[in-house]
Amino acid sequence: MLSRRHFLGALAAPVAAVATAPLCAPGSAAAALAARPRGPLAAPDPAANLATDEDFWFDVAQAFTVDRSLVNLNNGGVSPAPAVVQEAMGRHLAFSNQAPAYTMWRVLEPQREAVRERLARVFGCDPEELAVTRNASEGLQTCQFGFDLARGDEVLTTNQDYPRMINTFKQRERREGIVLRQFSIPVPAEDDDEIVALFEQHITPRTKLILVSHMINLTGQILPVAKVVAMARTHGIPVIVDGAHALAHFDFKLSDLDCDYYATSLHKWLFAPHGTGLLYIHKSLVPNVWPLMAAPEKRRHDIRKFEEIGTHPVAQILASAEALTFHQALGGKRKEQRLIHLRNYWCERLLKHDRVHLNTSLKPGFACGIANARVDGLDTGKLNAWLWNERRILTVGIKHDEVDGLRVSPSAYTTHEELDRFCDAVEHAMKHGLPE
Ligand SMILES: Cc1ncc(COP(=O)(O)O)c(C=O)c1O
DSSP states (O other), rough: OOHHHHHHHHHHSSHHHHSSSSSOOOOSHHHHHHOOOOOOTTOOOOOGTTTTTTHHHHHHHHHOOOTTTTTEEEETTOOOOHHHHHHHHHHHHHHTSSEEEHHIIIIIIIHHHHHHHHHHHHTTTGGGEEEEESSHHHHHHHHHSSSSTTTTTTEETTTTHHHHHHHHHHHHHHHOOOEEEEEOOSSSOOOOHHHHHHHHHHHOTTEEEEEEEBTTTTTOOOOOOOHHHHHHHTTTOOEEETTTTTTTTTEEEEEHTTOOOOEESSSSSSSSOOSSSEEOOOOGGGGGGGOOOOOOOGTTTOOGGGOOSSOOOOOOHHHHHHHHHHHHHHOOOHHHHHHHHHHHHHHHHHHSSSSSSSSSSOSSTSSSOOOOEEETOHHHHHHHHHHHHHHOEEEEEESSSOOOEEEEETTTOOOHHHHHHHHHOOOOOOOHHOOO
């Protein structure tokens, strides 16, 4: 068993030390895990799989300051940050306010470079390819608005992409006369080649840009972005990848995707402060993209041109470093396995009922911690409202043209008991119905 002291000790130690220091009893699962190589190519060691070790995850949960009088199963929307992250943010904010023109601009702002360097190292790119943004929307819109398009040029995406990103292209339609083409993908989608073929079928001679979600927010569906990018490259079409839900949720590196444009939030699955994100653009392509806010010509090749946003707080950017250290200590693969375990825990229980249908695949590689379920005979919106009003359980009721169901997203701090309460409540509603 890994004690709280051991886990918090691991969080406080540098990463290299985490892998070698005697943080736990020899022979324990934690010791085996500490000895295991890290990274996407490291074969998972079954002996070291802590996904079901409740003692370990209880210790992890203690790092958060969440309100246990309710059950938060909407961690996909935005995540709570661990206490160490909140504290770092508070310290940087307090220091900023001592004499901001000096402490914030001259002392703290330059430290952003170290955060850039660490994010790039952990997620697999060159620091000169990584801009720190305020959220995924900012990074995505930088790319969506950043290409010159002529009247009649087409941009392509699915019907299940994020509404703000779809609206971004719709605004360009109204303003500049470009054409947004969208198409449907199966729910759930379990055939990568079919997804790639669907994108390819909708390419026309006028297609100039593709937007693809790494993980669809409605269902948690993971799409084969590396294959979509490779296919689009044969047509010479740039692909913007919406990774808002993917980075630090399941374990991968940007270099695994071989993509050119990728944007994500850090306040979802990295557990960084609210108002943080990153934008990756392949170094050779930085000069091709206009920034959202104007930057001087001499910065054309500089990834920092995307950070020219005027006066802004720096506390959350610097406290993201704390979230990164927390993530490293937890281990990307370990977190992924735990999130899959929690998803399976509630899905397998509810799937015992014929009336429950999943909009998310449980097959490996097609989803991670987020799943979406519909209950025959229960209106999704009413069930979602009842869960909150009567049971203080937070889920997302999704009624979309292609998806109807509750989106459930537990997190690293979620307990089995909380998932039991959710399942009990859904079973109660199935048995007794919902009030009109
Ligand atoms: C798929 C997807 N893209 C983009 C966003 C926007 O993220 P942010 O709020 O960080 O800008 C979200 C937010 O939920 C999302 O789910």
